[in-house]
Amino acid sequence: MRCFAALLVVGFALSGVSGAQAYHRFWATCNEDAPTFMTTMTRDAAQDYANAARYEGYQWGGGCWNYDDADSYPNDPPQVLGTHGEGGDCSGLTFKTWRESTDTWRDGRYYWRALRNVHGPYDAAAFRDGGGAPNHTVAKVTAGVMDAFASGTHIGMIFTRSLYGGDQIVEAKCEACGTNIFYRTYRGDSAYGGVGRWGWTG
Amino acid sequence: MLAALAAALAAAGCEHAAARPARLVDGRPAAQFTPLRGSVIASGRVLTRGELGSGLDECLFTGDRDAVATDAPVVERVGVDAESLTVASRDGSGVYACDGGFDPAGERSPPWCHAVFGVREHGRLLDPRLDVLCRDRRRQPLAYAFVEPVPGARWIGVLQRGYTELYEVLAALPVRVASTSGVDRENARAAFEIRQYDAAGRELVRENLEAAVAG
Amino acid sequence: MRRPGFRSLAGGAAGIAAGVIGGVVLTSVSTAGSAALDSGPPLIDATHVPPALTVPGEPVRLRYGLICSPRPDGGPCDGSGTVYLRVGDAGPFDAYPLQRGEESKDGRYFLDVPPAVSESRDGFSYYAVLRDHATDATVSVPSGAAAAPDVSVPLHDPVTIALGRHEFGGVRTPDAETVHAPWGSGPGSVGLASSRELGFTGPSSFDVEPDGTVDVLDSVNGRIARWGRGGRRDVPLGASADLADFAAEPDGTFDVLDLHGTLHRYHGDGTAEWEQKLADRTWAKLERDASVLEQPSEQWMPVANAGSPLSRSAQKRVAHSAKRLANGHGLLVDRVGPGELRVAELRGNAPLRGWRITSETPLGEVQLAESHGNGVIVVTRAYVDDRDEFVVLVLGARGLVQRFSVASGSWTETAPLARFRLARGALYRLRTTDAGAAVDRFDLEVPQ
Numbered sequence: 001m002r003c004f005a006a007l008l009v010v011g012f013a014l015s016g017v018s019g020a021q022a023y024h025r026f027w028a029t030c031n032e033d034a035p036t037f038m039t040t041m042t043r044d045a046a047q048d049y050a051n052a053a054r055y056e057g058y059q060w061g062g063g064c065w066n067y068d069d070a071d072s073y074p075n076d077p078p079q080v081l082g083t084h085g086e087g088g089d090c091s092g093l094t095f096k097t098w099r100e101s102t103d104t105w106r107d108g109r110y111y112w113r114a115l116r117n118v119h120g121p122y123d124a125a126a127f128r129d130g131g132g133a134p135n136h137t138v139a140k141v142t143a144g145v146m147d148a149f150a151s152g153t154h155i156g157m158i159f160t161r162s163l164y165g166g167d168q169i170v171e172a173k174c175e176a177c178g179t180n181i182f183y184r185t186y187r188g189d190s191a192y193g194g195v196g197r198w199g200w201t202g
Numbered sequence: 203m204l205a206a207l208a209a210a211l212a213a214a215g216c217e218h219a220a221a222r223p224a225r226l227v228d229g230r231p232a233a234q235f236t237p238l239r240g241s242v243i244a245s246g247r248v249l250t251r252g253e254l255g256s257g258l259d260e261c262l263f264t265g266d267r268d269a270v271a272t273d274a275p276v277v278e279r280v281g282v283d284a285e286s287l288t289v290a291s292r293d294g295s296g297v298y299a300c301d302g303g304f305d306p307a308g309e310r311s312p313p314w315c316h317a318v319f320g321v322r323e324h325g326r327l328l329d330p331r332l333d334v335l336c337r338d339r340r341r342q343p344l345a346y347a348f349v350e351p352v353p354g355a356r357w358i359g360v361l362q363r364g365y366t367e368l369y370e371v372l373a374a375l376p377v378r379v380a381s382t383s384g385v386d387r388e389n390a391r392a393a394f395e396i397r398q399y400d401a402a403g404r405e406l407v408r409e410n411l412e413a414a415v416a417g
Numbered sequence: 418m419r420r421p422g423f424r425s426l427a428g429g430a431a432g433i434a435a436g437v438i439g440g441v442v443l444t445s446v447s448t449a450g451s452a453a454l455d456s457g458p459p460l461i462d463a464t465h466v467p468p469a470l471t472v473p474g475e476p477v478r479l480r481y482g483l484i485c486s487p488r489p490d491g492g493p494c495d496g497s498g499t500v501y502l503r504v505g506d507a508g509p510f511d512a513y514p515l516q517r518g519e520e521s522k523d524g525r526y527f528l529d530v531p532p533a534v535s536e537s538r539d540g541f542s543y544y545a546v547l548r549d550h551a552t553d554a555t556v557s558v559p560s561g562a563a564a565a566p567d568v569s570v571p572l573h574d575p576v577t578i579a580l581g582r583h584e585f586g587g588v589r590t591p592d593a594e595t596v597h598a599p600w601g602s603g604p605g606s607v608g609l610a611s612s613r614e615l616g617f618t619g620p621s622s623f624d625v626e627p628d629g630t631v632d633v634l635d636s637v638n639g640r641i642a643r644w645g646r647g648g649r650r651d652v653p654l655g656a657s658a659d660l661a662d663f664a665a666e667p668d669g670t671f672d673v674l675d676l677h678g679t680l681h682r683y684h685g686d687g688t689a690e691w692e693q694k695l696a697d698r699t700w701a702k703l704e705r706d707a708s709v710l711e712q713p714s715e716q717w718m719p720v721a722n723a724g725s726p727l728s729r730s731a732q733k734r735v736a737h738s739a740k741r742l743a744n745g746h747g748l749l750v751d752r753v754g755p756g757e758l759r760v761a762e763l764r765g766n767a768p769l770r771g772w773r774i775t776s777e778t779p780l781g782e783v784q785l786a787e788s789h790g791n792g793v794i795v796v797t798r799a800y801v802d803d804r805d806e807f808v809v810l811v812l813g814a815r816g817l818v819q820r821f822s823v824a825s826g827s828w829t830e831t832a833p834l835a836r837f838r839l840a841r842g843a844l845y846r847l848r849t850t851d852a853g854a855a856v857d858r859f860d861l862e863v864p865q
Binding site for chain 3: 036038040041042043044045047048049051052058060089099111114139140141142144145153154159160161162163164165166168173174175176177178180181182183184185187188189190193200202
């Protein structure tokens, strides 16, 4: 199988295929640049990063985005694999915002540029369980800016608390919803747990 | 070009297929399904949550424990490199799986490394819920995914290196399969070569399941 | 190195062939995008939670977060700000520079309000302007700045209510199930959709009209399901309304606030009358008369006046911190810390009466706060890690008149603060299960 797969790749190379087709869509404009290792990571810098992803769209399993304030491929059919549109999904947005490594045992800070197409190994349930070296569970009552609330199927980061006791959550919500800051009541909902990122420096 | 081709062949380690494993991950002898040469049957049995004891609770998120009925049928599977539990939620909205293995971050003790929940619509999962967080006993990347059996399917086969690992369809639940090949850890993706067989071993489906960590 | 065997070579050749064929159909590795694409127009936003209700002697620190375009070095904004502050709600403002702190968890920029201001019996009003030095962009919080500043009102002699530790499990059974509909798309049903992204979605909001008509926003089927005296009648809206909020206006029109922050006004037959974008970026709740609780201003912003939409700039200017009550008074709500809720009824910005409610169990959001009889009804949520319930509190002049718990579980997600409505002296709740959707009624005691 490995042999077959390896030669499959060789075959692609031999075919000399070039150029983007509809299948790859926005992902054709993204890259696989290495992240930048950083020694600092403040909560408000993370707010900046997540805020800039607003209006860039939503992509299941994504992803990457380009800061033009528009979803390049809105209204993709949500149940179709491989639409490869613009934006992250909820766990992908959190992974990039929290500057995490694709290696779950590393808890360092890795800055991913917006156009770098990466999702990370964690789904919402993994974040909720505090899985991976960078993540840990936090008490919901004390969860603060750029901590997150996660259920088995969704995660959103706290942008800020709100007057009526809910929270403004920055989240990649769904294809039709996009990525934005929404008022949510996840804090009081027992389906959600509190999640934090180790290593904030301010 | 020929040199490059040879190098690719060598790099891929193209050689004779690996031998069929003799044992499952828990040490039990690995049974073969006679109609399928080189197959290994991953053990599978159906228990109630109560019969399982605390096994499910050790894996599930605290807030999810009440979502599973105490008499819910739980499918326990033990394969060559992996083990899992699968159970439906009380309200039928989805299916939980506990995936076994080693946690490379060292935060969870075996047997359970991660738990997933897959939403079901009209009895069918909307996503295979790929999990690439776990490692096998050799600390190699392990990928788990759900496979929905087609009507008439009795066995789900996953092509591994040199053998086909067979999972029995049980309790009308999607089948949690695992593999150590085809795992792209860097991009959180995996590809599974899937076969579905009827009770007599006739192949019903042949597909390549490509899954990504998402949601 | 071992020589590859025949079988491997054959498999390899097959691999090459498949690859060539596949490559013709499928794109290979994409060409990398230019790094220059990850820059865009300068962004600026701010966060602030106003200390709406204070108690005497409590120091007041105003905290702000500044959000700007991500910096290439990954650091936070280089910014500054000024708070414009005055005693009471009239007169000129005095400028105070914000200090910049080392931590940003509660807002990096802060001002300790001078005691002469914070302890004034008239309270104080204020607004802030923050600036990003990298781009020179500025933002005001609240959006209306001096025209509609934030207010902070002191609670003098509030009625104190200690809820103690919440006992889970004793939820009240509804007094009536006023309407019920199974899942489906046909007449008599309400739509249910499922997706891997959202799980299950269904009716996201509802309202109860003065004559008892129950309106459920059938978000999936894009209609309003109405149960009145003549039975059920559906009003098609022509578009789905996922996670939208809803209000039925007294003149027979309907308001739907979509998740992208646009308010849609419909005629009674479901035809569109007008639509208007909200002034602020985030909304929490839609009330009748097209009034919306919005963030980051944390104010109620009227989106319409006399039936006509207001421009975004006009919305900002007429925003107000207190929710308007039917009797012309205002209601200020402030969820403080993990387990405290402060409520005050105001005439203008002067408190008429207030309540200070404390709980040993953490409190979540305030789903509803309304005048009721001669008092106020509040619905909030008590939660611990693995349980949560709604808590209904009827507040009277001398304390707690009534208290009961309501189950909080929901099969589908709704608009965030749309689970309850107060109408005809009773509390109504939207409930969804695997069997369908229902609206329940809980009768209430009336504060004298």
